[in-house]
Amino acid sequence: MQNIYLARQPIIDLNARICAYEVLFRDMNKESVITGDRYASAAVISNVLNKFGKKELLEDKRGFVKIDEKFLLNDIIFSVPKEFFVFDLLEYVTMNERVVERIAHMAKEGYVLGLNDTKLTLNTFEKYAHVLKYLSFFKLDFERGLDDDISFYIKELKKYNIQVIASKVEDHESYEIAKKFGADCFQGYFFAKPKILENAKYEAARFDVLKLYNLLMQDTSIDEITTEFEKSPEITVQLLQFMNSGAFHFRNKISSLRHVITLMGRVTLAKWLMLMIYSKSLSKNKNHKPLMLMVQNRIELMEIILKDVEPNVKSDRLGEAYLVAVLSLIDTIFSMKLEDILEGINISESVKEALLDYNNIFGEILQVILFIENSNFKGVTQFERDNSLAPGTVQKAVVSAIENVNHFNHPEMV
Incomplete structure (x- = not known):
């Protein structure tokens, strides 16, 4: 890198x-x-x-x-x-x-x-x-x-x-x-x-930043803006780091990306995005680096498996799952201890516990993702049993996640 x-x-x-x-x-x-x-x-x-x-x-x-x-x-x-x-x-x-x-x-x-x-x-x-x-x-x-x-x-x-x-x-x-x-x-x-x-060096594609900026400046719903942010983990991680800089002091714990966007407001977010564009620190190459592909894959897996475990899961829960997946590799990206990074980010306890101790369902799913990445099939099978999932459910999620990530990075192939 x-x-x-x-x-x-x-x-x-x-x-x-x-x-x-x-x-x-x-x-x-x-x-x-x-x-x-x-x-x-x-x-x-x-x-x-x-x-x-x-x-x-x-x-x-x-x-x-x-x-x-x-x-x-x-x-x-x-x-x-x-x-x-x-x-x-x-x-x-x-x-x-x-x-x-x-x-x-x-x-x-x-x-x-x-x-x-x-x-x-x-x-x-x-x-x-x-x-x-x-x-x-x-x-x-x-x-x-x-x-x-x-x-x-x-x-x-x-x-x-x-x-x-x-x-x-x-x-x-x-x-x-x-x-x-x-x-x-x-x-x-x-x-x-x-x-x-x-x-x-961890940079977002110029086109993605411009698209987000335009959405913020238009009469676009917060849900649509959140969806666009979720398509670019690079931008999301930099946004979290910006918040970690101490520029903001939120009274409530942050539980999802949608929550972050709502608290910061459109104007502040738009100015921040323009600073990124202005610095010319954005890559002209839209191809995602291997680490970013891993982040994107974890996001897909987190959301798919959570829906399998909780078929009627609400958007705020999916938002927390997304945040867990994005932050799960942030220590590698910033070359810092995860504990130190999370100490400065005002995230919810459920997200923090999932990342540090694999507690709650988010932590369990994150651990399953690590099992998948390390070919620990015994751990995957045990997770399916513990959550009353049919055998092979996680394997189907893996296939779906790969397809979604490929579609995300090579839309012209579909």
Whole structure:
């Protein structure tokens, strides 16, 4: 499985404590070769929220993310949880009327903004005169040299309650100089090199995301939207990871995918989907990876066998079965312990017990699926006896599931 990468570099305060992280784009070669700043920004944000998870990557700190003018002005930025990031404006962003208005609006809405690796001179104050009151951070690039009046300029910034971060601090001498001039925080190789983090690349097909987005924007029933989500386990898993990032705090336990969609709402879901599209992290190849075929097969088996055990099963029960199947391989996808993942997802106890202890009927069916995958026919036979099913019922379910998965992945063959 192809992996995705991010780099994370700590930002240190005056007491040598980590106060934030800068999150940096890395390509498949673990290099910072950027084809476009807008793409890099969206890819970093999307990967933090949907692939790595905010808690795992940033803990309780904010992440600094570089953004250009196009990303700043696109409404997709309002789909990003404002509690998690500092949007660091690149130096070449022009302070035109639209940019100034957007910065003011974002500050009013509670977003945190800063200036990225900028040289601090009199020209700096002239350029950013109209937005200084909206900024929270100023990154001072030590590699570009310091103006003779640097101490005065830093004091001027602090009049606006702007914290100064001395970036690219490479040695002890630079660190002492930065402290002397009044920097509040520090970043650079002297403290730590960017740590490259790796996770499994797990992406949804572009067409599926676009279709879901269109359904959300139309007058489509919640049942139809849920059905479309259920056709794409890739999107569902990323949605659950997004929720796990801490962006939402639901009072009630989540029992099904339909429940998730209802609680989040159409607008929030649509914005989230657009962020996925915008980041270009979606595969152009619609062919599902082997792991995704396994997830899809488990979904089919869970639902078919549950209907055999409970012929009059209701949709909410089927929704729980779907959630169990999707989450049953999430530890493999995210390279984390299942217990740790479930700890951060507000799912119902029945779903959690099924996944961790094989309790209740969902857990029993999941265990039967594992029996099937490991050719444990004795366990399958015992399940049929325990649930008063005719011999061969599970085998028929296996055949039906295979047919359904093949139809799902190769509709042109039918």
